[in-house]
Each structure stands twice: as C-alpha cells, then as structure tokens.
Amino acid sequence: MRVFLAVAGAFAASVSLTARADGADDLTQGLSLFSALEYTAALPHFAQAKTDASLPAADRARAAIYIGIIQLSLGDEENAQRNFADAIRLSYDVTAPPESSPRVARMLDAVRAERAKPVPRRIELRHIPPAAQSPAVELLVEADPEQAAEIRTVTLYFRRTGTSEWSRVEASRVGAVAFVATLAESGDMAATEYFFEASGESHAVLGQAGSASAPLRLRPALASGALSTPRSPAAPPKRFYESWWFWGGVGTAVVAGAVGAVWAVSSRGGVQRCGDSGYGCVVVTVQ
Numbered sequence: 001m002r003v004f005l006a007v008a009g010a011f012a013a014s015v016s017l018t019a020r021a022d023g024a025d026d027l028t029q030g031l032s033l034f035s036a037l038e039y040t041a042a043l044p045h046f047a048q049a050k051t052d053a054s055l056p057a058a059d060r061a062r063a064a065i066y067i068g069i070i071q072l073s074l075g076d077e078e079n080a081q082r083n084f085a086d087a088i089r090l091s092y093d094v095t096a097p098p099e100s101s102p103r104v105a106r107m108l109d110a111v112r113a114e115r116a117k118p119v120p121r122r123i124e125l126r127h128i129p130p131a132a133q134s135p136a137v138e139l140l141v142e143a144d145p146e147q148a149a150e151i152r153t154v155t156l157y158f159r160r161t162g163t164s165e166w167s168r169v170e171a172s173r174v175g176a177v178a179f180v181a182t183l184a185e186s187g188d189m190a191a192t193e194y195f196f197e198a199s200g201e202s203h204a205v206l207g208q209a210g211s212a213s214a215p216l217r218l219r220p221a222l223a224s225g226a227l228s229t230p231r232s233p234a235a236p237p238k239r240f241y242e243s244w245w246f247w248g249g250v251g252t253a254v255v256a257g258a259v260g261a262v263w264a265v266s267s268r269g270g271v272q273r274c275g276d277s278g279y280g281c282v283v284v285t286v287q
Contacts, residue, residue, distance in 0.1 A: 024054075026045040030049060030063065031066075033045065047063075050063040050064045053153060054168055056166070061086075065087045065108075068083035068084045069097075072107070084107060087108075089204055090203070090205065095108075096108050123198055124143065124144065124207060125209035126143070126209070127139070127140065129218050130218060136184040137182070138182050139182075139194070140174075141179050141181075142179075149176075151199070152201065153198070154196055154198045154199075155196070155197050155199070156169050157195055159193060159194075181196075190218055196209040
C-alpha cells in the first residue's frame with residue numbers, strides 16, 4: 001500500500017487548484033506532505049480543505065479521496081468508506097488517482113453504487129448576465145421560494161479569461177429568494193468569466209448558474225464605458241396635401257384653366273374688349 005501512496009504522489013502534484021490562495025493553502029500543503037510520504041501530517045490539511053467553502057466542490061471531493069486513501073492504508077476501512085461517501089456527495093463523478101490500487105477503486109465504486117446519482121442542478125439558479133461596466137457591476141441570482149430556504153451560501157467564482165485561478169466572493173442574501181454579489185475587476189470587464197455555486201448543509205452543492213467548465217460572461221455592450229446613444233424617434237410620414245408637389249400641381253392646374261378660358265372666349269368672334277358685351281369680365285395676366 002505504501003508503494004501505491006508513493007506512486008500516487010505524482011498524481012497529487014497534477015491536481016488543479018482552482019481557488020484563491022487563502023482557500024487553497026491547506027490543499028497545497030496536504031498534497032506536498034502526501035508526495036513526501038508524510039501521510040499522518042497531511043491528514044489535518046486535507047481535512048481542513050475538505051470543509052473549506054473557498055474551494056470548489058471538486059477540489060473538496062479530492063481532499064476527501066486522499067483522506068480515505070490514507071485511512072485505508074492505516075487499516076481504518078470504516079472511516080475510509082465514510083470519506084469516500086463524502087467525496088461522492090460533494091462531486092458524484094469524482095475518481096480516485098489513476099494509479100490507485102484495485103482495492104481503492106472497488107471500494108469507491110461500491111460506495112458510489114449505494115448512492116443514487118443526484119439530479120444535476122437540483123436547485124435552479126436564475127441569472128441573466130448584465131452588461132459589463134467599470135469599475136464594478138452587481139450580479140443578481142435568484143431561486144424558487146420553496147427551494148431558496150435550503151440554500152445556506154451562494155458563492156461567486158470569477159477570473160480573467162485565459163487564467164486558471166478562480167477568485168471568490170460570497171453573495172449577500174436579498175430578501176427570501178435573491179442573492180447579490182459585486183464583481184470588481186480592473187481592465188476590460190467583458191474579459192471576465194464567472195459562475196455561481198449554491199451550497200446547503202455541510203457545503204453540499206445544491207445548484208449552479210454557469211460552471212467552471214462552462215462559465216458565464218458579461219454582455220460586452222457597455223464594456224468600453226461608452227453609453228449607447230438613443231435613436232431619435234422616426235418622423236411620421238407626410239400626408240399628400242403637405243407635400244410641395246401637391247400644391248405645385250394645384251397652382252399649375254389653376255393657371256392652365258384660366259388660360260384655357262381666355263383662349264376659348266377669344267376664339268369666338270374675335271377678341272372683345274372688356275365690357276363690350278355688357279357683362280363684367282376678369283382679366284388674368286400671365287407673366
């Protein structure tokens with residue numbers, strides 16, 4: 001078994017530490033001591049990391065796996081099974097190191113078989129990414145009223161796109177169903193990715209909005225800080241009698257009618273002077 005532990009140390013060094021430095025210290029020290037075959041000294045560090053809410057559930061589950069492996073090597077099979085069960089509760093699909101002995105793999109699979117796989121995201125967290133703003137933006141996440149009572153904490157994990165380390169901030173409860181966290185980053189806020197994780201008793205993950213593998217991103221509409229200029233309302237279309245061409249046509253028709261009338265009168269029996277017929281007349285002068 002000690003041979004397995006020595007080989008597993010190489011795997012421990014490759015574990016991805018996806019948390020802020022203060023939350024990952026115990027996990028880092030535990031892995032270092034485990035690699036140095038200091039198993040008894042590594043136990044309290046793994047135990048602290050297992051219950052540390054600053055670590056994502058997957059890393060807390062890995063800490064529980066290493067506790068179980070050490071306890072199994074010391075002959076404490078009962079507590080090893082208990083820690084394997086805790087690891088599966090935190091992350092159902094957690095696996096033992098690839099160099100694990102068949103005994104470790106069989107025990108982990110047996111414990112997993114006793115537990116029904118939970119429905120992913122049992123509590124639905126509703127969140128719509130807002131537009132990026134500088135220097136900070138408030139992020140709101142909500143749960144159904146009958147489910148929100150089960151939530152003890154909601155944590156916002158965030159990082160710059162392309163980096164591996166997640167920072168975290170705990171959201172504040174607002175009313176019965178909402179949680180708000182303030183995201184403050186320097187530089188282009190649109191280059192920030194994040195996800196929410198809701199936890200219940202014993203830090204069990206109850207639901208997420210986004211995830212470490214599929215994080216959310218702020219909408220880039222206001223990322224530059226420039227506010228969009230509202231468009232002026234479109235002017236209503238002109239009515240036909242408000243158009244210049246309508247009144248131009250009316251004027252042309254009046255002039256043409258008057259000229260036609262003069263021509264018709266003058267074509268009958270020659271041109272008469274105004275007043276010769278005993279009737280009044282209208283003189284139209286066309287220039």
